[in-house]
Amino acid sequence: MSDLRELYQEVILDHHRRPRHFGPLPGANHHAEGLNPLCGDHLTVHVDVEDGVIKDVSFEGAGCAISRASASLMTDAVKGKRVEEAEEMLEEFRQMITSGADGPVEAGLGKLGVLCGVREYPSRVKCASLAWHTLHAALESETETVTVTTE
Amino acid sequence: MRVVARAGAPAGAPGLQQRAFDVASIRRDFPILERHVYGQPLVYLDNAATAQKPRAVIDAISNFYLVSNANIHRGVHRLSEEATGAYEGARAAVRRFLNAREAREIVFVRGATEAINLVAQAYARPLLRPDDEIVVSILEHHSNFVPWKMAAEATGARLRVVPMTDAGELRLDEYERLLSDRTRLVAIGHVSNALGTVNPVAEIVRLAHARGVPVLVDGAQAAPHMRVDVQALDCDFYAFSGHKTFGPTGIGVLYGKAELMDPMPPWQGGGDMISSVTLDEVRYAALPAKFEAGTPDIAGAVGLAAAIEYLEGIDRDAASAHEAALARYAEKRLSEIAGVTVLGRAAQKAGIVSFVMSAAHPHDIGTVLDREGVAIRTGHHCCQPLMHRLGVPATARASFAFYNTFEEADRLAAAVARVKEMFG
Ligand SMILES: Cc1ncc(COP(=O)(O)O)c(C=O)c1O
Numbered sequence: 001m002s003d004l005r006e007l008y009q010e011v012i013l014d015h016h017r018r019p020r021h022f023g024p025l026p027g028a029n030h031h032a033e034g035l036n037p038l039c040g041d042h043l044t045v046h047v048d049v050e051d052g053v054i055k056d057v058s059f060e061g062a063g064c065a066i067s068r069a070s071a072s073l074m075t076d077a078v079k080g081k082r083v084e085e086a087e088e089m090l091e092e093f094r095q096m097i098t099s100g101a102d103g104p105v106e107a108g109l110g111k112l113g114v115l116c117g118v119r120e121y122p123s124r125v126k127c128a129s130l131a132w133h134t135l136h137a138a139l140e141s142e143t144e145t146v147t148v149t150t151e
Numbered sequence: 152m153r154v155v156a157r158a159g160a161p162a163g164a165p166g167l168q169q170r171a172f173d174v175a176s177i178r179r180d181f182p183i184l185e186r187h188v189y190g191q192p193l194v195y196l197d198n199a200a201t202a203q204k205p206r207a208v209i210d211a212i213s214n215f216y217l218v219s220n221a222n223i224h225r226g227v228h229r230l231s232e233e234a235t236g237a238y239e240g241a242r243a244a245v246r247r248f249l250n251a252r253e254a255r256e257i258v259f260v261r262g263a264t265e266a267i268n269l270v271a272q273a274y275a276r277p278l279l280r281p282d283d284e285i286v287v288s289i290l291e292h293h294s295n296f297v298p299w300k301m302a303a304e305a306t307g308a309r310l311r312v313v314p315m316t317d318a319g320e321l322r323l324d325e326y327e328r329l330l331s332d333r334t335r336l337v338a339i340g341h342v343s344n345a346l347g348t349v350n351p352v353a354e355i356v357r358l359a360h361a362r363g364v365p366v367l368v369d370g371a372q373a374a375p376h377m378r379v380d381v382q383a384l385d386c387d388f389y390a391f392s393g394h395k396t397f398g399p400t401g402i403g404v405l406y407g408k409a410e411l412m413d414p415m416p417p418w419q420g421g422g423d424m425i426s427s428v429t430l431d432e433v434r435y436a437a438l439p440a441k442f443e444a445g446t447p448d449i450a451g452a453v454g455l456a457a458a459i460e461y462l463e464g465i466d467r468d469a470a471s472a473h474e475a476a477l478a479r480y481a482e483k484r485l486s487e488i489a490g491v492t493v494l495g496r497a498a499q500k501a502g503i504v505s506f507v508m509s510a511a512h513p514h515d516i517g518t519v520l521d522r523e524g525v526a527i528r529t530g531h532h533c534c535q536p537l538m539h540r541l542g543v544p545a546t547a548r549a550s551f552a553f554y555n556t557f558e559e560a561d562r563l564a565a566a567v568a569r570v571k572e573m574f575g
Contacts, residue, residue: 004522008515008573017575039514040531040544062544064514065574121518 007117007124008065011073016065021075025058030141034061034134035149036126041067045134054078054086057135064127066118071131073112083139090132097128172469178554180205180461191524194559199344199503199550200528201394202375204458208398211457215450223449224423224440238449241456242439248459249389249406250380255438256412259447262403263371264294266390267338269405269442270367271298273418274388275336281307284333286364288313288321289540290343290350293533295369299338308335315540319346319495326355330362337366341373345532345548346495347478347503349373356385365411371395375552376501377471387411393451397552398458402451405442412438419444470553474502477551477560484564488571494546502551505532508567510574513547519573520547523566525559 028046035042043061047054057079059071078086092106097118105113118128137148178184181203186193195203215237221230223238239254246254260266275285285299289312296310303310311334313326321339330337337359342349356366365387373379374391381389388411393402407415417424417435421444426434435441481504485491490509508516517529528548531538538544549563 004519004573007518013574038530040535040538041514042544062512064512066515124514124518127514 003120007121009114009117011111011114012065012069015069015072019059019068019072021056021058021079022072023058023060025056028056028058030138031146032134032138032141033147034130034137035147036063036067036130037149038126039064041127041130043067043071043131043134045071045131045138047135047138049083049139052083054081054083059131059134063130066115066124066127067130070115070128073115074131074135077110077112078135086135086139090136093132094129097125172466172473172553174473174554174556177465178556180207181554182206182209184554188524188526189522194525194555194562196549196551196555196559196563197526197528198375198552198555199372199395199548201400202397202552203554204397204399204454205461207461208454208457212399212450212454215453220450222446234449237453237456238447241452244456244459245404245406248374248379248462249404250382251406252382253409256406256409258405258407258412258439258442259452260403260405260442261401261448262392262394263369263390264298264392264403266388266403266405267295267367267369268298269418270388270390270407271302273415273442274411275299275302275308276305277416278335279303279306279308282333283308283335284311284329284331285309286311286313286326286329286334286337286339286359288326288339288350289315289537290319290321290346290348291338291340291534291536292344292369292371293535294371295338295340295367296536299336312536313339315348318497319343319348320497320499321348321350321355323351323354323358327358330359330364332362334359334362334364337364338369339366340369340371341379342370342376342501342503343495343534343537344372344503344550345534345537345546346497346505347500347550348495348497349377349499349501351499352386353384360385372501372503376474378467381406393455393458396455396458397461398455399448399451401448402455404455409438412442417441417444421445423447465553471501473553474551474555475500477555477557478502478504478549480557481549481551481560481563484560485567488564488568490571491567494541494543503548504550505546505548506567507543507546508570508574511570513545515574516547516567516570519570520563520566523562523569525563525566527563 025046028048030047033044041063046058048056057075118124137146219233221234223235242254242257245257311329359366367388368386370391375396389406394400424444426436482493494505513529530545
């Protein structure tokens with residue numbers, strides 16, 4: 001059980017039970033839908049970008065604890081950040097969860113570091129990255145909702 | 152309390168010796184069952200995805216490569232003759248296994264998926280006209296749904312879908328209403344891989360035949376776990392996969408009645424499927440070679456024959472009863488855990504238990520169980536229309552084989568209780 005506790009840290013279980021920024025976002029000007037065809041999970045990310053800053057962000061959808069917690073932590077992390085900063089975090093996050101077991105955890109990732117446990121669970125990496133891929137697609141999209149998949 | 156599956160006659164039948172199904176000795180035939188994962192003895196409950204292989208199958212494949220490997224139907228030399236003999240011997244074993252009338256009604260393919268695609272391409276597509284209909288059910292695996300969807304889209308035909316009850320049983324009344332003079336084919340699973348429902352296939356075939364409609368049965372989940380008699384079922388096509396039937400991956404079977412398959416055009420061209428080729432004209436070989444273009448999975452066929460011989464050596468009715476008893480016991484144990492819901496309550500059910508938990512997503516259940524050494528499948532099980540019908544994105548599924556034990560069902564329940572503990 002001890003290594004399971006590293007994956008399912010209390011912070012993750014907390015964000016899973018009480019996701020932050022969960023629900024529709026009136027006034028959002030970027031949207032994307034993310035699918036994980038492997039498990040059928042889907043989530044939608046809404047972003048309100050003004051002058052290159054993520055003024056507000058939210059997500060909706062159904063998923064496992066890892067994908068929900070990752071989405072919830074992500075919204076906390078990128079809200080108020082410049083779009084380029086969010087893209088940098090995406091890159092650091094991606095590196096963290098795909099590096100080997102002893103890979104570095106960027107200090108800049110802050111709370112997102114709690115998700116580093118997924119490195120040891122190859123079948124769960126996509127659960128953690130779904131929200132970020134979807135955010136990326138939303139930021140790139142102009143008006144309509146785009147769909148990304150983890151495949 | 153431990154329930155022990157009994158072979159043979161119902162309890163109390165006079166003069167008949169009852170015999171317990173000897174799981175311990177069966178387990179010794181499957182070397183992989185001795186494995187440990189994460190320091191715990193492996194509990195393999197993902198048999199519906201693929202089954203483990205008895206040593207007899209592993210040995211047959213390695214012996215083939217060690218001793219007789221050659222291409223078939225092409226050589227005059229000794230090894231080629233041996234290989235051809237082994238390959239055609241495997242076809243004879245499959246004929247016996249399904250009780251088909253003739254060996255030429257057995258076509259080797261890659262698996263159930265390829266068998267169904269063969270029928271969709273070579274039988275349905277040439278036949279279908281706009282507004283024709285193919286009847287499938289809501290329980291189908293994507294491999295018995297997508298090939299028909301593709302054939303329908305290419306021809307302007309339509310799919311009609313037999314609904315089910317909340318218990319997971321097909322609505323036969325609705326099925327009868329869907330059969331019409333536009334119906335060209337019925338394609339139905341024998342056993343649902345997601346819920347375990349055993350469909351009344353003989354009745355489904357009878358109702359279709361009464362209207363002159365042929366029936367394909369997807370037997371991927373039935374052939375491994377119950378005796379199948381295609382003549383008794385009277386189905387027109389029957390598909391199954393070697394790897395779910397305790398044989399190797401890469402080999403599977405399409406059974407088709409000769410009178411339906413004889414007039415069908417080939418679906419792939421190449422070597423071994425012709426009787427003569429000139430620059431102007433190709434004449435096709437007769438059944439079954441017509442549908443086996445190119446070098447087939449010879450070692451796979453040999454392995455499948457070994458699996459069939461293995462199954463012929465055990466009491467298959469007792470094996471099925473043991474699997475069902477395990478699954479019903481697991482259902483009972485899981486239902487005792489607060490927040491667990493078992494999906495699918497059909498009266499006729501095979502050794503499959505699908506469940507969801509209010510506190511945890513199936514993916515999380517699967518990860519926790521894995522660390523407890525318990526291998527199950529989580530996800531939509533290639534049955535997305537069914538998941539929509541059930542109103543869940545995914546389920547956790549434990550699927551039993553005759554080598555599983557009641558202790559393993561207990562370990563499943565204990566691991567699910569851990570999930571409950573972690574996720575609240
Ligand atoms: C009911 C059913 N049909 C068809 C298939 C497809 O089998 P295969 O992938 O071996 O072709 C499966 C496998 O999961 C199945 O469960």
